[in-house]
Amino acid sequence: MxxxxxxxxxxxxxxxxxxxxxxxxxxxxxxxxxxxxxxxxxxxxxxxxxxxxxxxxxxxxxxxxxxxxxxxxxxxxxxxxxxxxxxxxxxxxxxxxxxxxxxxxxxxxxxxxxxxxxxxxxxxxxxMDGYLDTSKGLKVGVSSWRRLDDNAIPARAKVNGAYVNTALAKTDGYLSGFDDVVVLTNEGHVAEGSAMNLFLVRDNQLITSSITENILEGITRDTIIQLAQQELGLSIVSRPIDRTELYVADEAFFVGTATELAPITSFDNRPVGDGKVGTISTKLRDLYSKAIHGLLPQYSHWLTKV
Ligand SMILES: Cc1ncc(COP(=O)(O)O)c(C=O)c1O
Structure with a gap:
């Protein structure tokens, strides 16, 4: 029992x-x-x-x-x-x-x-500890499965049945040797990961898919945007992302409640930047870890104490 x-x-x-x-x-x-x-x-x-x-x-x-x-x-x-x-x-x-x-x-x-x-x-x-290993950097592939469309099953709603799309993409990614996958929209833009949002770093700017790109409007995405702007002074652009921008990014990482912040070190077997976990990713991962554990007093309004 x-x-x-x-x-x-x-x-x-x-x-x-x-x-x-x-x-x-x-x-x-x-x-x-x-x-x-x-x-x-x-x-x-x-x-x-x-x-x-x-x-x-x-x-x-x-x-x-x-x-x-x-x-x-x-x-x-x-x-x-x-x-x-x-x-x-x-x-x-x-x-x-x-x-x-x-x-x-x-x-x-x-x-x-x-x-x-x-x-x-x-x-x-x-x-739950460690949904994905966030320490060493993930090997990520672009899935051949497309993201569900807002006019089919809206990604904006966290609908149980929609996770069949996630399961197909994630499973086939695993079976092809990847730690996780990026899914594209029907237009061929980058939507997000299997169950997490994605950020790229290009020339010290953070880029993430806009909310009209069939993504879940992630709460961790919002947390990272606030931490990056307020704590690191970085600028953030939310816009459609082309597939090949993955291949030329300086850094990349997934974010999500279960995932937390997981750096990505390759896309489709091409190294991201120098193939090591990047400095901005590391700084944001550490800030996120401090925020969730109540070590950043300026964000105590994010915590509901038991
Ligand atoms: C499809 C999808 N995208 C993104 C996310 C990340 O959202 P959040 O940061 O709100 O957990 C999740 C996680 O629940 C998800 O399932």
Whole structure:
């Protein structure tokens, strides 16, 4: 028996009993939206803290709007339940938090708006350290799978079913010997990584794909933009990126809640810069690590302490 809890159907239950019916709409059609949030142990105060929780729940509500999901609870209540679950699970190290709003009725037919049907909210946590190895630099390939389009399954919403696209791209990348992949839009521009946003450094300027390039509007992307501008005085451009800009970049790195900041040292077997982890990537990785662990007092508003 697990000693861990989850939140399901309006109550905290043992993780072992947190199961759903096989006829659940969200399982049949992928009609669910989720967030990936991380909590960390703060060394200075000896407590857990959730990083940018408010922004994650704001995005979850936006995903609900796109998918016509009616969450039974608001963002503030989701936040309170998250804190309570971390307490109950006695989390004491890096923890991944997965809230989901899903179509909960047992119904055949992929229609989103049906009267008297139920959408529900659930939540669980898992310990997570090192989703990707961020120390040595990643070998990345451009995937032959294209990113989902805003007019097909919007990347702006974190839709469960959309992660089939991620899984195809990431798996085929692994099987070809890459640590991860970059996916292109249907127009052939760089969208993002399999489940992370991408930054390039060219001539001391940070470049990242604009939010109209079928990317998830990443919260870590926003964190890195703020740290780069405010702490390192760098300028940032958000614009369409050509595939071959990957090959001529001085530095490159992925960012995401699970990924944190992972430097990239090659694209399609061509070294990025001198093939070593770059100095701007290293500085930003260290700043990010300090921010999530509460070591940058000027960003304490990003932390929700447990
Ligand atoms: C497709 C995709 N892009 C980007 C990201 C990074 O977003 P965030 O920094 O908000 O975790 C994620 C991670 O959840 C993702 O799944």
């Amino acid at each position: 697990s000693d861990q809890y989850a939140y399901l159907r309006g109550e905290f239950v043992s993780l072992d009993n947190a199961t759903i019916n096989i006829r659940t709409h969200g399982f049949l059609y992928g009609t669910a939206v989720f967030e990936g949030i991380k909590a960390y142990w703060l060394p200075e105060t000896g407590q857990m803290s959730v990083f940018r929780m408010v922004e994650h729940y704001k995005r979850l509500i936006q995903s609900c709007r796109i998918l016509r999901l009616r969450s039974p609870i608001d963002a503030e209540t989701m936040g309170n339940l998250t804190i309570e679950l971390i307490r109950r699970n006695q989390c004491q190290g890096p923890t991944y938090i997965r809230p989901i709003v899903y179509k909960a009725d047992l119904r055949i037919g992929p229609i989103l708006t049906v009267e008297n049907t139920k959408d529900d909210f659930c939540l669980f946590t898992v310990p």
